[in-house]
Amino acid sequence: MSTYLYLSLIPEALVASMLAPDDFGLYYAIGSAKRSRGQAIFFSVDRDKIADAGFPLADVEARCVAHSDGRPKSSLYLSIYRVLERIPRDALTALHLATDDGRVLTIQPQEFVADGEERTHLYQEICPVTPRIVSHLNPAEFAGFITDTDRNVHVPRIAFTELTLGNLKNDPDHHDIDNLPYPNIGHLRDCLRELAKAPDKANKTVLRQMTQEVLFRTIRNGVFIGDSTGITAFPLPTRDTLEREHLAWWRSAQSTFGQ
Structure with missing residues (x-):
């Protein structure tokens, strides 16, 4: 499975996930036992363009792995402090707006x-x-x-x-x-x-x-x-x-x- 990187704005965080944007938006909005339901605003991030930004990316694939029952890893938090300022604007490849029932609208940068x-x-x-x-x-x-x-x-x-x-x-x-x-x-x-x-x-x-x-x-x-x-x-x-x-x-x- 692919590993995706997302910049969440609410809360501010860099997150790795095995979920594609629509599935990640559904997960992030609907919530889990650890997270209350609510809308989400997040960006897809080009990993190559943040290689020198100081994030712990070297072992992402080793840590972001499927569960023992085969379910994909939904989220692995890589950073939660001063994240936005360390990610160049051109590394943000798409914006995703997820409503509180998990509907996702994807918008390309212009x-x-x-x-x-x-x-x-x-x-x-x-x-x-x-x-x-x-x-x-x-x-x-x-x-x-x-x-x-x-x-x-x-x-x-x-x-x-x-x-x-x-x-x-x-x-x-x-x-x-x-x-x-x-x-x-x-x-x-x-x-x-x-x-x-x-x-x-x-x-x-x-x-x-x-x-x-x-x-x-x-x-x-x-x-x-x-x-x-x-x-x-x-x-x-x-x-x-x-x-x-x-x-x-x-x-x-x-x-x-x-x-």
Whole structure:
């Protein structure tokens, strides 16, 4: 059997497994006696491109072996600390989003292209930190800002997603919020108003840390990995494509509700 390497974002970990992505996503989301059920966000990792990253890879095949009854080894944790920053962006070959009932959507990396739309952005940082931020910056600019080593507060690499703001993206006072499933919409409006009044201010923190799972149905345009050298995009398919080609995953994502 093949041995796969995965970078999990929630929690942050490098994991070896004998399970292919769809089966690993089902295992990781549904859980076991040791793990509660919940959605999963993880990447396939090119082993050759992390050979010099300091991970214990030499004996992976010797440790990641089938059980005595023939069942494949589901997970072997190789690292759980400062993993994302040690994995080059080009080593992440695919993103996998697993719903809490184990449906997996796989997304290939693409070069980031700004959509050119003038709007306020809502970002959920996923790893290694988890604040929720409103920003004037587009995803590439935001990644550059967060990983800028000239700033006192920065991270080496950041995984984040842009969430939908609906009608609030250009008007914090719009009466129709279109059922945005975020906690304390009043506070979100206040943050958007404050940012709008300060064009020289890049970002405003909405939540200091993530209080729930990222609702996949609120992802506006994909998941991003950025650092001081650039950004890699994993764009979510269009609504039409999701309904035509990934309906089971999309229905599962829509059935998950937040606060």
